[in-house]
Amino acid sequence: xxxVADLPEVEAGAGLGAMLAAAADPGxxxxxxxxxxxxxxxxxxxxxxxxxxxxxxARELAAEHAKDPRVVELVLRESRRIVRAERGVLIxxxxxxxxCANAGVDASNVAATDAVALLPEDADASARRLRxxxxxxxxxxxxxxxxxxxxRPWRLGQADVAIGCAGLVVLDDWRGRTDRDGRELEATEVxxxxxxxxxxxxxxxxxxxxxxxxxxxxxxxxxxxxxxGATAIQRPAPEDLFR
Amino acid sequence: xxxVADLPEVEAGAGLGAMLAAAADPGxxxxxxxxxxxxxxxxxxxxxxxxxxxxxxARELAAEHAKDPRVVELVLRESRRIVRAERGVLIxxxxxxxxCANAGVDASNVAATDAVALLPEDADASARRLRxxxxxxxxxxxxxxxxxxxxRPWRLGQADVAIGCAGLVVLDDWRGRTDRDGRELEATEVxxxxxxxxxxxxxxxxxxxxxxxxxxxxxxxxxxxxxxGATAIQRPAPEDLFR
Numbered sequence: 431x432x433x434v435a436d437l438p439e440v441e442a443g444a445g446l447g448a449m450l451a452a453a454a455d456p457g458x459x460x461x462x463x464x465x466x467x468x469x470x471x472x473x474x475x476x477x478x479x480x481x482x483x484x485x486x487x488a489r490e491l492a493a494e495h496a497k498d499p500r501v502v503e504l505v506l507r508e509s510r511r512i513v514r515a516e517r518g519v520l521i522x523x524x525x526x527x528x529x530c531a532n533a534g535v536d537a538s539n540v541a542a543t544d545a546v547a548l549l550p551e552d553a554d555a556s557a558r559r560l561r562x563x564x565x566x567x568x569x570x571x572x573x574x575x576x577x578x579x580x581x582r583p584w585r586l587g588q589a590d591v592a593i594g595c596a597g598l599v600v601l602d603d604w605r606g607r608t609d610r611d612g613r614e615l616e617a618t619e620v621x622x623x624x625x626x627x628x629x630x631x632x633x634x635x636x637x638x639x640x641x642x643x644x645x646x647x648x649x650x651x652x653x654x655x656x657x658x659g660a661t662a663i664q665r666p667a668p669e670d671l672f673r
Numbered sequence: 674x675x676x677v678a679d680l681p682e683v684e685a686g687a688g689l690g691a692m693l694a695a696a697a698d699p700g701x702x703x704x705x706x707x708x709x710x711x712x713x714x715x716x717x718x719x720x721x722x723x724x725x726x727x728x729x730x731a732r733e734l735a736a737e738h739a740k741d742p743r744v745v746e747l748v749l750r751e752s753r754r755i756v757r758a759e760r761g762v763l764i765x766x767x768x769x770x771x772x773c774a775n776a777g778v779d780a781s782n783v784a785a786t787d788a789v790a791l792l793p794e795d796a797d798a799s800a801r802r803l804r805x806x807x808x809x810x811x812x813x814x815x816x817x818x819x820x821x822x823x824x825r826p827w828r829l830g831q832a833d834v835a836i837g838c839a840g841l842v843v844l845d846d847w848r849g850r851t852d853r854d855g856r857e858l859e860a861t862e863v864x865x866x867x868x869x870x871x872x873x874x875x876x877x878x879x880x881x882x883x884x885x886x887x888x889x890x891x892x893x894x895x896x897x898x899x900x901x902g903a904t905a906i907q908r909p910a911p912e913d914l915f916r
Binding site for chain 2: 431514516517519521528529579582583584585586587588589590591600601602618619620621622624625626628629631632633645647648662663664665669670671672673
Protein backbone atom coordinates (compact mmCIF):
# COMPACT_ATOMS: atom_id res chain seq x y z
CA UNK A 431 0.00 0.00 0.00
CA UNK A 432 1.34 3.39 -0.99
CA UNK A 433 -0.17 6.76 -0.14
CA VAL A 434 -0.46 9.07 -3.14
CA ALA A 435 1.20 12.35 -2.24
CA ASP A 436 1.40 15.62 -4.13
CA LEU A 437 -2.15 15.82 -5.36
CA PRO A 438 -3.01 19.49 -6.03
CA GLU A 439 -6.11 20.93 -4.34
CA VAL A 440 -9.12 19.56 -6.21
CA GLU A 441 -11.89 21.90 -7.33
CA ALA A 442 -15.12 21.41 -9.24
CA GLY A 443 -14.43 20.38 -12.81
CA ALA A 444 -10.90 19.22 -12.04
CA GLY A 445 -9.56 16.49 -14.30
CA LEU A 446 -9.17 14.16 -11.35
CA GLY A 447 -8.26 11.09 -13.41
CA ALA A 448 -5.31 12.87 -15.03
CA MET A 449 -4.23 14.32 -11.67
CA LEU A 450 -4.30 10.85 -10.10
CA ALA A 451 -2.44 9.30 -13.02
CA ALA A 452 0.31 11.91 -12.70
CA ALA A 453 0.57 11.63 -8.92
CA ALA A 454 0.19 7.87 -8.52
CA ASP A 455 1.47 6.36 -11.78
CA PRO A 456 -0.80 3.33 -11.35
CA GLY A 457 -0.04 0.10 -13.21
CA UNK A 458 -2.49 -2.33 -14.79
CA UNK A 459 -2.80 -4.68 -11.82
CA UNK A 460 -2.92 -1.94 -9.19
CA UNK A 461 -5.96 -0.85 -7.22
CA UNK A 462 -6.22 2.92 -6.88
CA UNK A 463 -8.35 3.82 -3.86
CA UNK A 464 -9.65 7.39 -3.96
CA UNK A 465 -11.45 9.10 -1.11
CA UNK A 466 -15.08 9.99 -1.74
CA UNK A 467 -14.44 13.55 -0.62
CA UNK A 468 -12.02 14.37 -3.43
CA UNK A 469 -14.30 12.74 -6.02
CA UNK A 470 -17.25 14.77 -4.74
CA UNK A 471 -15.22 17.97 -4.94
CA UNK A 472 -14.17 17.27 -8.54
CA UNK A 473 -17.80 16.56 -9.41
CA UNK A 474 -19.03 19.80 -7.87
CA UNK A 475 -20.94 18.02 -5.13
CA UNK A 476 -20.13 20.71 -2.56
CA UNK A 477 -23.11 22.76 -1.36
CA UNK A 478 -22.85 26.09 0.49
CA UNK A 479 -25.28 25.83 3.39
CA UNK A 480 -26.47 29.40 2.75
CA UNK A 481 -28.15 28.12 -0.42
CA UNK A 482 -30.20 25.48 1.41
CA UNK A 483 -33.78 26.24 2.47
CA UNK A 484 -34.87 23.63 5.02
CA UNK A 485 -38.41 22.28 4.74
CA UNK A 486 -40.76 21.42 7.60
CA UNK A 487 -39.59 17.84 8.09
CA ALA A 488 -35.95 18.95 8.14
CA ARG A 489 -36.73 21.63 10.75
CA GLU A 490 -38.54 19.11 12.90
CA LEU A 491 -35.84 16.44 12.75
CA ALA A 492 -33.12 19.06 13.28
CA ALA A 493 -34.85 20.38 16.40
CA GLU A 494 -35.31 16.86 17.78
CA HIS A 495 -31.69 15.91 17.19
CA ALA A 496 -29.89 19.22 17.79
CA LYS A 497 -28.66 19.40 14.21
CA ASP A 498 -28.35 22.16 11.60
CA PRO A 499 -31.70 22.16 9.73
CA ARG A 500 -29.91 22.93 6.45
CA VAL A 501 -27.73 19.84 6.84
CA VAL A 502 -30.79 17.75 7.70
CA GLU A 503 -32.55 19.09 4.59
CA LEU A 504 -29.65 17.85 2.48
CA VAL A 505 -29.68 14.48 4.28
CA LEU A 506 -33.37 14.12 3.42
CA ARG A 507 -32.82 15.09 -0.22
CA GLU A 508 -29.98 12.56 -0.48
CA SER A 509 -32.02 9.74 1.09
CA ARG A 510 -34.68 7.24 0.15
CA ARG A 511 -35.49 6.74 3.78
CA ILE A 512 -34.28 7.31 7.30
CA VAL A 513 -33.36 3.96 8.90
CA ARG A 514 -32.82 5.32 12.42
CA ALA A 515 -33.21 8.77 13.95
CA GLU A 516 -32.14 8.44 17.57
CA ARG A 517 -29.89 10.15 20.06
CA GLY A 518 -28.72 12.82 17.64
CA VAL A 519 -27.79 10.31 14.94
CA LEU A 520 -29.46 10.01 11.54
CA ILE A 521 -28.81 6.72 9.75
CA UNK A 522 -30.12 6.99 6.20
CA UNK A 523 -30.45 4.84 3.13
CA UNK A 524 -29.11 7.07 0.37
CA UNK A 525 -30.71 7.45 -3.03
CA UNK A 526 -27.78 5.37 -4.27
CA UNK A 527 -28.59 2.57 -1.81
CA UNK A 528 -25.90 2.98 0.88
CA UNK A 529 -26.90 2.87 4.54
CA CYS A 530 -24.75 5.33 6.51
CA ALA A 531 -24.79 8.25 8.92
CA ASN A 532 -26.22 11.51 7.54
CA ALA A 533 -26.51 10.02 4.04
CA GLY A 534 -22.82 10.81 3.66
CA VAL A 535 -23.36 14.58 3.98
CA ASP A 536 -20.16 15.77 5.64
CA ALA A 537 -18.39 19.06 6.36
CA SER A 538 -14.84 17.87 7.07
CA ASN A 539 -12.11 18.44 4.47
CA VAL A 540 -14.32 20.80 2.48
CA ALA A 541 -12.21 23.91 1.87
CA ALA A 542 -15.09 26.40 1.83
CA THR A 543 -16.42 27.34 5.25
CA ASP A 544 -20.09 26.70 5.82
CA ALA A 545 -20.33 24.17 3.01
CA VAL A 546 -20.77 20.41 3.00
CA ALA A 547 -19.94 17.68 0.55
CA LEU A 548 -22.51 15.17 -0.71
CA LEU A 549 -21.65 11.68 -1.90
CA PRO A 550 -21.07 11.36 -5.65
CA GLU A 551 -24.43 10.84 -7.35
CA ASP A 552 -23.26 7.50 -8.77
CA ALA A 553 -19.86 6.54 -7.38
CA ASP A 554 -19.62 3.49 -9.65
CA ALA A 555 -19.91 5.84 -12.63
CA SER A 556 -17.27 8.05 -10.98
CA ALA A 557 -14.92 5.08 -10.68
CA ARG A 558 -15.49 4.05 -14.30
CA ARG A 559 -14.86 7.62 -15.47
CA LEU A 560 -11.64 7.89 -13.44
CA ARG A 561 -10.46 4.59 -14.85
CA UNK A 562 -11.12 5.75 -18.41
CA UNK A 563 -9.39 9.09 -17.78
CA UNK A 564 -6.34 7.31 -16.37
CA UNK A 565 -6.22 5.01 -19.37
CA UNK A 566 -6.47 7.98 -21.76
CA UNK A 567 -3.56 9.75 -20.07
CA UNK A 568 -1.33 6.96 -18.85
CA UNK A 569 -2.30 3.98 -20.98
CA UNK A 570 -2.89 1.73 -17.96
CA UNK A 571 -6.14 0.38 -16.54
CA UNK A 572 -5.80 0.04 -12.77
CA UNK A 573 -8.88 -0.87 -10.80
CA UNK A 574 -10.44 2.20 -9.17
CA UNK A 575 -12.24 2.18 -5.80
CA UNK A 576 -14.08 5.19 -4.39
CA UNK A 577 -13.91 4.83 -0.59
CA UNK A 578 -15.73 6.45 2.29
CA UNK A 579 -15.43 6.09 6.07
CA UNK A 580 -18.56 4.53 7.55
CA UNK A 581 -19.48 3.82 11.14
CA ARG A 582 -20.69 0.34 11.96
CA PRO A 583 -23.42 -1.10 14.17
CA TRP A 584 -22.07 -2.83 17.29
CA ARG A 585 -18.53 -1.56 16.78
CA LEU A 586 -16.97 1.79 17.60
CA GLY A 587 -14.87 3.72 15.12
CA GLN A 588 -15.07 4.03 11.39
CA ALA A 589 -13.66 1.82 8.66
CA ASP A 590 -13.33 2.65 5.00
CA VAL A 591 -15.60 0.80 2.60
CA ALA A 592 -16.08 0.90 -1.16
CA ILE A 593 -18.99 2.96 -2.48
CA GLY A 594 -17.76 3.00 -6.08
CA CYS A 595 -15.72 0.54 -8.06
CA ALA A 596 -14.48 -0.20 -11.58
CA GLY A 597 -12.37 -3.16 -12.62
CA LEU A 598 -12.24 -5.01 -9.30
CA VAL A 599 -13.95 -8.20 -8.15
CA VAL A 600 -15.92 -6.65 -5.30
CA LEU A 601 -17.05 -9.93 -3.74
CA ASP A 602 -14.90 -13.03 -4.05
CA ASP A 603 -17.40 -15.87 -4.05
CA TRP A 604 -16.26 -18.91 -2.09
CA ARG A 605 -19.59 -20.68 -2.02
CA GLY A 606 -19.10 -24.31 -2.96
CA ARG A 607 -15.34 -24.13 -2.44
CA THR A 608 -13.92 -26.33 0.28
CA ASP A 609 -11.23 -26.12 2.92
CA ARG A 610 -8.19 -28.40 3.01
CA ASP A 611 -10.27 -31.11 4.60
CA GLY A 612 -12.95 -30.99 1.95
CA ARG A 613 -15.52 -29.21 4.14
CA GLU A 614 -17.53 -26.42 2.64
CA LEU A 615 -16.31 -23.01 3.80
CA GLU A 616 -18.76 -20.93 5.79
CA ALA A 617 -17.03 -17.68 4.84
CA THR A 618 -18.95 -17.58 1.62
CA GLU A 619 -18.09 -14.24 0.08
CA VAL A 620 -15.04 -12.14 0.84
CA UNK A 621 -15.68 -8.39 0.63
CA UNK A 622 -12.55 -7.68 -1.42
CA UNK A 623 -13.35 -4.08 -2.39
CA UNK A 624 -14.26 -3.11 1.18
CA UNK A 625 -11.10 -4.72 2.52
CA UNK A 626 -8.99 -2.94 -0.11
CA UNK A 627 -10.58 0.36 0.97
CA UNK A 628 -9.83 -0.43 4.63
CA UNK A 629 -6.24 -1.38 3.82
CA UNK A 630 -5.72 1.85 1.87
CA UNK A 631 -7.04 3.93 4.77
CA UNK A 632 -4.17 2.66 6.94
CA UNK A 633 -1.68 4.59 4.80
CA UNK A 634 -3.72 7.76 4.25
CA UNK A 635 -3.41 10.53 6.79
CA UNK A 636 -6.79 12.23 7.00
CA UNK A 637 -5.33 15.58 8.00
CA UNK A 638 -2.38 15.53 5.61
CA UNK A 639 -4.45 15.85 2.47
CA UNK A 640 -3.68 12.38 1.16
CA UNK A 641 -6.88 11.51 -0.67
CA UNK A 642 -5.66 8.42 -2.51
CA UNK A 643 -3.59 5.28 -2.08
CA UNK A 644 -2.37 2.50 -4.31
CA UNK A 645 -2.82 -1.12 -3.25
CA UNK A 646 -0.51 -3.50 -5.08
CA UNK A 647 -0.59 -7.30 -5.17
CA UNK A 648 -4.32 -7.70 -5.79
CA UNK A 649 -3.81 -8.34 -9.53
CA UNK A 650 -5.84 -11.55 -9.23
CA UNK A 651 -8.95 -9.47 -8.51
CA UNK A 652 -8.38 -6.78 -11.17
CA UNK A 653 -10.47 -7.29 -14.31
CA UNK A 654 -10.39 -5.87 -17.82
CA UNK A 655 -14.13 -5.14 -17.67
CA UNK A 656 -15.33 -2.45 -15.28
CA UNK A 657 -17.84 -4.96 -13.85
CA UNK A 658 -20.97 -4.37 -11.78
CA GLY A 659 -19.36 -1.92 -9.38
CA ALA A 660 -19.75 -1.43 -5.66
CA THR A 661 -23.55 -1.50 -5.80
CA ALA A 662 -23.11 -5.29 -6.05
CA ILE A 663 -22.10 -5.12 -2.35
CA GLN A 664 -25.48 -3.69 -1.33
CA ARG A 665 -27.51 -6.25 0.59
CA PRO A 666 -31.01 -6.23 -0.87
CA ALA A 667 -33.44 -4.74 1.68
CA PRO A 668 -35.67 -7.85 1.80
CA GLU A 669 -32.64 -9.95 2.88
CA ASP A 670 -31.48 -7.44 5.44
CA LEU A 671 -32.23 -7.91 9.14
CA PHE A 672 -31.29 -4.39 10.25
CA ARG A 673 -33.40 -1.85 8.40
CA UNK B 674 1.39 -7.37 4.17
CA UNK B 675 2.93 -10.82 4.12
CA UNK B 676 1.14 -14.12 4.46
CA VAL B 677 2.74 -16.45 6.97
CA ALA B 678 3.32 -19.78 5.28
CA ASP B 679 4.59 -23.08 6.63
CA LEU B 680 2.62 -23.17 9.84
CA PRO B 681 2.25 -26.81 10.95
CA GLU B 682 -1.25 -28.14 11.63
CA VAL B 683 -2.35 -26.70 14.96
CA GLU B 684 -3.84 -28.96 17.63
CA ALA B 685 -5.11 -28.40 21.15
CA GLY B 686 -2.28 -27.43 23.45
CA ALA B 687 0.01 -26.38 20.60
CA GLY B 688 2.55 -23.72 21.46
CA LEU B 689 1.06 -21.37 18.90
CA GLY B 690 3.16 -18.34 19.89
CA ALA B 691 6.40 -20.24 19.29
CA MET B 692 5.06 -21.67 16.02
CA LEU B 693 4.13 -18.19 14.82
CA ALA B 694 7.46 -16.74 15.89
CA ALA B 695 9.29 -19.42 13.92
CA ALA B 696 7.11 -19.12 10.82
CA ALA B 697 6.68 -15.33 10.71
CA ASP B 698 9.80 -13.90 12.39
CA PRO B 699 7.86 -10.80 13.49
CA GLY B 700 9.73 -7.61 14.41
CA UNK B 701 8.90 -5.14 17.15
CA UNK B 702 6.86 -2.74 15.04
CA UNK B 703 5.01 -5.44 13.10
CA UNK B 704 1.38 -6.41 13.50
CA UNK B 705 0.84 -10.17 13.45
CA UNK B 706 -2.74 -10.97 12.48
CA UNK B 707 -3.80 -14.50 13.43
CA UNK B 708 -7.05 -16.11 12.40
CA UNK B 709 -9.47 -16.90 15.21
CA UNK B 710 -9.81 -20.47 13.98
CA UNK B 711 -6.19 -21.38 14.60
CA UNK B 712 -6.24 -19.72 18.03
CA UNK B 713 -9.40 -21.64 18.94
CA UNK B 714 -7.81 -24.91 17.84
CA UNK B 715 -4.70 -24.27 19.94
CA UNK B 716 -6.92 -23.47 22.91
CA UNK B 717 -8.94 -26.65 22.54
CA UNK B 718 -12.12 -24.79 21.61
CA UNK B 719 -13.20 -27.47 19.14
CA UNK B 720 -16.31 -29.40 20.13
CA UNK B 721 -17.39 -32.72 18.60
CA UNK B 722 -21.10 -32.37 17.88
CA UNK B 723 -21.73 -35.91 19.19
CA UNK B 724 -20.97 -34.59 22.68
CA UNK B 725 -23.63 -31.88 22.55
CA UNK B 726 -27.08 -32.51 24.01
CA UNK B 727 -29.45 -29.84 22.71
CA UNK B 728 -31.96 -28.37 25.16
CA UNK B 729 -35.57 -27.40 24.44
CA UNK B 730 -34.87 -23.87 23.28
CA ALA B 731 -32.13 -25.09 20.94
CA ARG B 732 -34.47 -27.71 19.45
CA GLU B 733 -37.18 -25.11 18.94
CA LEU B 734 -34.90 -22.53 17.30
CA ALA B 735 -33.24 -25.20 15.19
CA ALA B 736 -36.58 -26.44 13.89
CA GLU B 737 -37.71 -22.89 13.10
CA HIS B 738 -34.51 -22.08 11.23
CA ALA B 739 -33.62 -25.42 9.68
CA LYS B 740 -30.41 -25.71 11.65
CA ASP B 741 -28.60 -28.49 13.47
CA PRO B 742 -29.97 -28.41 17.06
CA ARG B 743 -26.54 -29.29 18.45
CA VAL B 744 -25.01 -26.26 16.73
CA VAL B 745 -27.85 -24.06 17.99
CA GLU B 746 -27.26 -25.39 21.52
CA LEU B 747 -23.63 -24.25 21.28
CA VAL B 748 -24.71 -20.87 19.88
CA LEU B 749 -27.00 -20.40 22.90
CA ARG B 750 -24.28 -21.43 25.35
CA GLU B 751 -21.85 -19.00 23.72
CA SER B 752 -24.33 -16.09 23.77
CA ARG B 753 -25.69 -13.51 26.17
CA ARG B 754 -28.63 -12.96 23.88
CA ILE B 755 -29.94 -13.53 20.39
CA VAL B 756 -30.14 -10.19 18.55
CA ARG B 757 -32.02 -11.52 15.50
CA ALA B 758 -33.40 -14.93 14.61
CA GLU B 759 -34.88 -14.57 11.15
CA ARG B 760 -34.78 -16.31 7.81
CA GLY B 761 -32.44 -19.05 8.97
CA VAL B 762 -29.92 -16.63 10.42
CA LEU B 763 -29.01 -16.33 14.09
CA ILE B 764 -27.26 -13.08 15.03
CA UNK B 765 -26.01 -13.34 18.60
CA UNK B 766 -24.25 -11.22 21.15
CA UNK B 767 -21.54 -13.52 22.46
CA UNK B 768 -20.62 -13.90 26.11
CA UNK B 769 -17.50 -11.90 25.17
CA UNK B 770 -19.61 -9.05 23.74
CA UNK B 771 -19.26 -9.54 19.96
CA UNK B 772 -22.35 -9.36 17.77
CA CYS B 773 -22.02 -11.84 14.91
CA ALA B 774 -23.69 -14.74 13.11
CA ASN B 775 -24.01 -17.97 15.12
CA ALA B 776 -21.96 -16.50 18.00
CA GLY B 777 -18.91 -17.41 15.95
CA VAL B 778 -19.64 -21.16 16.09
CA ASP B 779 -18.27 -22.42 12.79
CA ALA B 780 -17.45 -25.76 11.16
CA SER B 781 -15.12 -24.68 8.34
CA ASN B 782 -11.39 -25.35 8.60
CA VAL B 783 -11.93 -27.68 11.55
CA ALA B 784 -10.00 -30.86 10.73
CA ALA B 785 -12.28 -33.25 12.62
CA THR B 786 -15.50 -34.13 10.86
CA ASP B 787 -18.68 -33.37 12.73
CA ALA B 788 -16.98 -30.87 15.02
CA VAL B 789 -17.21 -27.09 15.26
CA ALA B 790 -14.92 -24.41 16.61
CA LEU B 791 -16.03 -21.85 19.18
CA LEU B 792 -14.49 -18.40 19.51
CA PRO B 793 -11.65 -18.14 22.04
CA GLU B 794 -13.15 -17.52 25.48
CA ASP B 795 -11.25 -14.25 25.79
CA ALA B 796 -9.48 -13.37 22.55
CA ASP B 797 -7.74 -10.37 24.12
CA ALA B 798 -6.17 -12.74 26.64
CA SER B 799 -5.24 -15.01 23.72
CA ALA B 800 -3.53 -12.10 21.94
CA ARG B 801 -1.64 -11.11 25.09
CA ARG B 802 -0.53 -14.70 25.64
CA LEU B 803 0.67 -15.06 22.04
CA ARG B 804 2.59 -11.80 22.34
CA UNK B 805 4.29 -12.99 25.52
CA UNK B 806 5.12 -16.38 23.97
CA UNK B 807 6.64 -14.68 20.93
CA UNK B 808 8.72 -12.43 23.15
CA UNK B 809 9.93 -15.40 25.18
CA UNK B 810 11.05 -17.25 22.05
CA UNK B 811 12.10 -14.51 19.65
CA UNK B 812 12.79 -11.52 21.89
CA UNK B 813 10.49 -9.21 19.91
CA UNK B 814 7.13 -7.74 20.85
CA UNK B 815 5.01 -7.37 17.72
CA UNK B 816 1.39 -6.35 18.14
CA UNK B 817 -0.94 -9.34 17.91
CA UNK B 818 -4.46 -9.24 16.45
CA UNK B 819 -6.86 -12.17 16.55
CA UNK B 820 -9.15 -11.77 13.52
CA UNK B 821 -12.43 -13.29 12.46
CA UNK B 822 -14.59 -12.90 9.34
CA UNK B 823 -17.89 -11.22 10.18
CA UNK B 824 -20.84 -10.45 7.97
CA ARG B 825 -22.20 -6.92 8.07
CA PRO B 826 -25.67 -5.39 8.10
CA TRP B 827 -26.55 -3.66 4.80
CA ARG B 828 -23.53 -5.05 2.96
CA LEU B 829 -22.96 -8.44 1.39
CA GLY B 830 -19.82 -10.46 1.98
CA GLN B 831 -17.62 -10.79 4.99
CA ALA B 832 -14.73 -8.67 6.16
CA ASP B 833 -12.18 -9.54 8.80
CA VAL B 834 -12.34 -7.65 12.07
CA ALA B 835 -10.33 -7.79 15.29
CA ILE B 836 -11.81 -9.77 18.18
CA GLY B 837 -8.58 -9.88 20.18
CA CYS B 838 -5.67 -7.53 20.37
CA ALA B 839 -2.45 -6.86 22.29
CA GLY B 840 -0.07 -3.97 21.75
CA LEU B 841 -2.01 -2.10 19.06
CA VAL B 842 -3.97 1.16 19.23
CA VAL B 843 -7.35 -0.30 18.29
CA LEU B 844 -9.12 3.04 17.76
CA ASP B 845 -7.15 6.07 16.60
CA ASP B 846 -8.98 8.98 18.18
CA TRP B 847 -9.25 12.04 15.92
CA ARG B 848 -11.80 13.92 17.98
CA GLY B 849 -10.72 17.49 18.36
CA ARG B 850 -8.14 17.24 15.57
CA THR B 851 -8.73 19.42 12.54
CA ASP B 852 -8.35 19.15 8.80
CA ARG B 853 -5.98 21.32 6.74
CA ASP B 854 -8.53 24.13 6.83
CA GLY B 855 -8.89 24.06 10.58
CA ARG B 856 -12.32 22.37 10.55
CA GLU B 857 -13.01 19.64 13.00
CA LEU B 858 -12.91 16.21 11.38
CA GLU B 859 -16.14 14.21 11.38
CA ALA B 860 -14.27 10.91 11.05
CA THR B 861 -13.71 10.83 14.77
CA GLU B 862 -12.19 7.45 15.42
CA VAL B 863 -10.39 5.24 12.93
CA UNK B 864 -10.87 1.52 13.53
CA UNK B 865 -7.18 0.68 13.15
CA UNK B 866 -7.29 -2.90 14.44
CA UNK B 867 -10.29 -3.81 12.28
CA UNK B 868 -8.65 -2.29 9.21
CA UNK B 869 -5.41 -4.15 9.92
CA UNK B 870 -7.42 -7.38 10.14
CA UNK B 871 -9.15 -6.58 6.83
CA UNK B 872 -5.83 -5.76 5.15
CA UNK B 873 -4.30 -9.02 6.36
CA UNK B 874 -7.23 -11.01 4.99
CA UNK B 875 -6.34 -9.82 1.48
CA UNK B 876 -3.11 -11.86 1.58
CA UNK B 877 -4.45 -14.95 3.34
CA UNK B 878 -5.93 -17.70 1.24
CA UNK B 879 -8.71 -19.28 3.27
CA UNK B 880 -8.33 -22.67 1.60
CA UNK B 881 -4.52 -22.75 1.54
CA UNK B 882 -4.09 -23.04 5.29
CA UNK B 883 -2.59 -19.59 5.76
CA UNK B 884 -3.90 -18.67 9.19
CA UNK B 885 -1.67 -15.65 9.80
CA UNK B 886 -0.25 -12.57 8.12
CA UNK B 887 2.21 -9.85 9.03
CA UNK B 888 1.30 -6.21 8.46
CA UNK B 889 4.31 -3.91 8.38
CA UNK B 890 4.43 -0.12 8.47
CA UNK B 891 1.96 0.39 11.30
CA UNK B 892 4.74 0.97 13.86
CA UNK B 893 3.09 4.23 14.89
CA UNK B 894 0.15 2.26 16.31
CA UNK B 895 2.19 -0.46 18.05
CA UNK B 896 2.59 0.07 21.79
CA UNK B 897 4.84 -1.39 24.47
CA UNK B 898 1.84 -2.01 26.74
CA UNK B 899 -0.69 -4.61 25.68
CA UNK B 900 -3.44 -2.02 26.15
CA UNK B 901 -7.20 -2.49 26.54
CA GLY B 902 -7.55 -4.96 23.68
CA ALA B 903 -10.23 -5.38 21.06
CA THR B 904 -13.07 -5.20 23.59
CA ALA B 905 -12.46 -1.43 23.46
CA ILE B 906 -14.04 -1.59 19.98
CA GLN B 907 -17.34 -2.90 21.35
CA ARG B 908 -20.03 -0.26 21.14
CA PRO B 909 -21.81 -0.17 24.50
CA ALA B 910 -25.32 -1.56 24.08
CA PRO B 911 -27.04 1.63 25.38
CA GLU B 912 -25.33 3.65 22.59
CA ASP B 913 -26.14 1.11 19.91
CA LEU B 914 -29.06 1.66 17.53
CA PHE B 915 -29.14 -1.87 16.11
CA ARG B 916 -29.66 -4.36 18.92
